[in-house]
Amino acid sequence: MTTTTALPLVEQFQYGLAAPICLTWELTYACNLSCVHCLSSSGRRDPGELSTAECKAVIDELERMQVFYVNIGGGEPTVRPDFWELLDYAAEHGVGVKFSTNGVKITADVARRLAGSDYVDVQISLDGATAAVNDAVRGAGSYAMALRAMQNLADAGFAGFKISVVITRHNVGQLDAFQAIADRFGTQLRITRLRPSGRGAGVWDELHPTAAQQRQLYDWLVSHGGNVLTGDSFFHLSGYGGSLPGLNLCGAGRVVCLIDPVGDVYACPFAIHPSFLAGNVRDSGGFTRVWQHSGLFTELRRPQAGGACESCSAFDGCRGGCMAAKFFTGLPLDGPDPECVKGHGERALATAGASSAPRPSPDHSHRSAGRRPVPITLARRPPVSACNADPLAGFTAPGR
Amino acid sequence: MPAEGPPEQFDLDAAWQLAAQVKVRPERFGALLYHFGTRQLSFLKSRTLLAVVSSLAAQQSARAACAAADVPAGELASYRRALATLAASQMICKREAA
Amino acid sequence: MADDPAAGFTDGTSEAPPGDAVAEDVLAEDVLVEEVSIDGMCGVY
Numbered sequence: 001m002t003t004t005t006a007l008p009l010v011e012q013f014q015y016g017l018a019a020p021i022c023l024t025w026e027l028t029y030a031c032n033l034s035c036v037h038c039l040s041s042s043g044r045r046d047p048g049e050l051s052t053a054e055c056k057a058v059i060d061e062l063e064r065m066q067v068f069y070v071n072i073g074g075g076e077p078t079v080r081p082d083f084w085e086l087l088d089y090a091a092e093h094g095v096g097v098k099f100s101t102n103g104v105k106i107t108a109d110v111a112r113r114l115a116g117s118d119y120v121d122v123q124i125s126l127d128g129a130t131a132a133v134n135d136a137v138r139g140a141g142s143y144a145m146a147l148r149a150m151q152n153l154a155d156a157g158f159a160g161f162k163i164s165v166v167i168t169r170h171n172v173g174q175l176d177a178f179q180a181i182a183d184r185f186g187t188q189l190r191i192t193r194l195r196p197s198g199r200g201a202g203v204w205d206e207l208h209p210t211a212a213q214q215r216q217l218y219d220w221l222v223s224h225g226g227n228v229l230t231g232d233s234f235f236h237l238s239g240y241g242g243s244l245p246g247l248n249l250c251g252a253g254r255v256v257c258l259i260d261p262v263g264d265v266y267a268c269p270f271a272i273h274p275s276f277l278a279g280n281v282r283d284s285g286g287f288t289r290v291w292q293h294s295g296l297f298t299e300l301r302r303p304q305a306g307g308a309c310e311s312c313s314a315f316d317g318c319r320g321g322c323m324a325a326k327f328f329t330g331l332p333l334d335g336p337d338p339e340c341v342k343g344h345g346e347r348a349l350a351t352a353g354a355s356s357a358p359r360p361s362p363d364h365s366h367r368s369a370g371r372r373p374v375p376i377t378l379a380r381r382p383p384v385s386a387c388n389a390d391p392l393a394g395f396t397a398p399g400r
Numbered sequence: 401m402p403a404e405g406p407p408e409q410f411d412l413d414a415a416w417q418l419a420a421q422v423k424v425r426p427e428r429f430g431a432l433l434y435h436f437g438t439r440q441l442s443f444l445k446s447r448t449l450l451a452v453v454s455s456l457a458a459q460q461s462a463r464a465a466c467a468a469a470d471v472p473a474g475e476l477a478s479y480r481r482a483l484a485t486l487a488a489s490q491m492i493c494k495r496e497a498a
Numbered sequence: 499m500a501d502d503p504a505a506g507f508t509d510g511t512s513e514a515p516p517g518d519a520v521a522e523d524v525l526a527e528d529v530l531v532e533e534v535s536i537d538g539m540c541g542v543y
Binding site for chain 3: 430434439440441442443444445446449475478479481482485486489
């Protein structure tokens, strides 16, 4: 009796995993910052956020499901008063934690506490190798705050922390500089893809790397990427050549999912939208039931047709790209990624209207932060004639 | 880096065990192994391989573990390669002589 | 296609396209273990 043929992983996942592998858990929507591209539109705490007891119940479930590791973020997770208690609880229950922070609470004392734990990893967010570039996205003083946190961690002997960068048009030229910062602290650099998710939707057009910069990024990863983590962010770039390390596929609802601060379970942290809501941990059966039996996840686990992309020579590597990127730019999910390296996405965007893009929801942005001002140029034209009341007289629509 | 050599040199007749920092989670297709030290994840794509790996510590040798799991003789080479991969990533390690 | 520029990576194996080489794999080497870094999955953090 031969053992069953070992199917490629992509096919295995259609049967579902017993538990997610890369589970993201956003602990709170509260944040001390208002980064322009925040994928969870964070800033203000939601009144319905899970209590300490409810969070511990989730950790108990993760332990029973044998989840190896949970990636905790937010908002800024450390602003929750019970954050350290929950961290200890997770470690005591055999669930590893990596948390992502802007560094606001990483004092020297806190750094020393963290350095003593085997079960905790830390990731500091940084989006510019210089304060000018970083603070333009993350706010005045955020660069200094992040570097102070890194120094505290390094001083405490916590060498394994990571620096996580969201690649934008303005920092893609700083890749070597980011690596230098990581080297300075003896840590590891992680770079990830900007998605048009959350507040990212409003700045995606101006912040996402150009096609030329994407190529530059890919080449840099291939030549320097041995020690750089990417969180499998750039599998859409495999159309340029060989695949980058990682699973190279969209794991939404199959390998990964998100638990949000009010207990909602989404297929992916980049897809916080009712269309990708699978259930809530407060429902009977808890997170386990949602993961194993929700209609949305069952549907996502079916082998996905590549649709329009299947006949493309790059499809085997890029698998049609990122579901969330397509969704929030209004592109069909069975078509090209907006940043398709062959340009198919750009063409699709040109024909689709901007109005077809769904609004990100929910939105917990600080009210005071508001939206970034949209640059508007007021055109002053002399009237065609004093007698012509037509407001469009003499107007020619500008070409793109 | 572990001292293990290329796959062909994996010692089936030595005594092996799962590394202390490794957690195993059975799955429908086989299992997931996670090493808390290296942060590496291994997908075992066969329930039989899971049985082999789980029984390593209790068996005198990896070869005995394969036999106990009913690995067909014709597939032993595949299993040997799999075990070599796991040894190279420190998921399994040799037991000290009892 | 050009030489695989990712050939230098030791971290994990690329995914074989589904349906494609499965039948051949029965006769050829049956790869029973695939390794991926925990960071090798798309999920934000």
